[in-house]
Amino acid sequence: MIDLDFMAEAFRRLIQGVPLTLELAALSVSLGLAIALVCAMALHYGHRGLTWPIRAYVTAFRGTPLLVQIFFTYYGLGQFRPELQALGLWGFFREPFWCAILALTLNTGAYGTEIIRGALQSVPYGQIEAARACGMTRWLVYRRILLPIALRLALPSYGNEIILMVKGTSLTSIITLLEVTSIAQQLTSETFRAIEVFVCAGAIYLAMNFVVTRIIGSIEYRLSAHLRAAPDLVALPAGGGSA
Template sequence: MDLDLILQTFGKLIGGAGTTIALIVPALMLGIVLATVLAVMRMSGNGLLSRLARGYVFVFRGTPLLVQIFLIYFGLGQFSALWKSLGVWDWPMREAFPCAVIAFALNTAAYTSEIIRGGLLAVPFGQIEAARACGMSRLTVFRRITVPIAIRQALPAYGNEVILMVKASSLASIITIMEITGIAKQINSQTFAPFEVFTAAGILYLAMNFVVAMGIRGVEWKLTPHMRRRA
């Protein structure tokens, strides 16, 4: 094993980490907004909205992310004339980077919506009743009781989803995006040292996910004062 090559490769891959972060952050932001809408649709009591949200989740959880990336990258661009006729800006459908962000956002929204729904369903009804007995309005109960408890309940599972998305970002290299895995493939084609190159890539992914895990743990610690007192 060539340690010098691992160190050299690691230095080159750090530049790709910026691209990976640029992919994941907007995808997670768009995904959580869409996931919130889907979770509200599932819990709205409206049969049509609930079935639409359930169908969305079924499709995006039941098909591979790689297939979704291919469909968006290679498929949507074929309807350029349609987008223009509808007055829709078709640039995102013609470029790899926005297509990858869209695919990641749509995929993570399906999983995150179930996490949010599970967090909301885990809120003890007794606490909601107690808040209403104290004279709180529905909006105040939702803002001060339901949302904080739901976030605490959903945070560990959402942390796992963020870590999975960091790892899934390696699939973006399939559509020519030079993130960590894309650069690692390029270096491997030049050095023919897959063990050293992909060891460096694995270490970088591990470091990024360690930061994510520590960040989620810090937020969880901040949101659970009773656990801090017990510790």
């Protein structure tokens, strides 16, 4: 029933979409992280003129489907071609790749803002107090105390967000980007063997997400060395004697 030769061939074709999928995910996650850091710090700083627009941005992007956001960027903004041409931005909005990057970045930026804001809030206040008592300026407190602790606290949730983004790149197949899902669809319409093709594609995504999980896990492990119990350097004699 299952044709292994066909599966191998499908796998070879699908693998060709992996670089684009990874490129989309890596670019949008890193740009989104920058947005998230800035927005979360602004929310934490708490100036009213800043919090209001950021809240609106976060609510809008967390409350609507990513697919709507992608279509809105690509087709919706494409409607204003003369205006965009006048602004010199048409070269950007004409390319499905950059529209996808823009939509994915703004989407993950909104989720990331909430994650990092929560992490900043859960930094124990004593740490900030101690830094102030040492005479650190506000910026120095951010750089040396708040951000390092918050980023470590945020890491598990941010790992989930990265996985959601790797999965989210599959939606860009709908605006004609040739990544893994898009190739899977092509293969299906050529061969009518949906199950084999989509099982292969699913395995590729699972493998990518497995690697992401492992990387995040190892970063988390390295950053929490001071929270683990010290290893027993000297094995105590069994039965317990005086040390």
